[in-house]
Amino acid sequence: MLKSxxxxxxxxxxxxxxxxxxxxxxxxxxxxxxxxYLADIHGxxxxxxxxxxxxxxxxxxxxxxxxxxxxxxSSNHGKIHLWRRNDTR
Numbered sequence: 571m572l573k574s575x576x577x578x579x580x581x582x583x584x585x586x587x588x589x590x591x592x593x594x595x596x597x598x599x600x601x602x603x604x605x606x607y608l609a610d611i612h613g614x615x616x617x618x619x620x621x622x623x624x625x626x627x628x629x630x631x632x633x634x635x636x637x638x639x640x641x642x643x644s645s646n647h648g649k650i651h652l653w654r655r656n657d658t659r
Contacts, residue, residue, distance in 0.1 A: 571599075571651055596655050 572585040581588065592598070616636065623630065 571653065592653055597653050598656065600652055600654055602650050602652065 572588045575581075575588055576583065576585065589599075
């Protein structure tokens with residue numbers, strides 16, 4: 571990551587220098603938090619909910635938010651690394 575920052579900015583400095591400058595600005599290396607996996611009970615609860623509201627129109631479903639939703643990735647590129655300020659997501 572630091573190498574790509576150096577290359578994109580055409581900097582002739584070491585990775586340590588880039589890291590120190592980022593730290594001075596409050597930007598630190600992070601690995602994003604992992605999402606929890608859905609348990610079978612979540613799917614069952616969703617099915618029961620959907621059966622109760624099956625007659626509702628599309629306007630209802632567009633405004634429905636499931637708090638146990640999971641994000642999926644179509645490929646695995648290993649760990650995600652990023653740089654960001656403290657107390658940000």
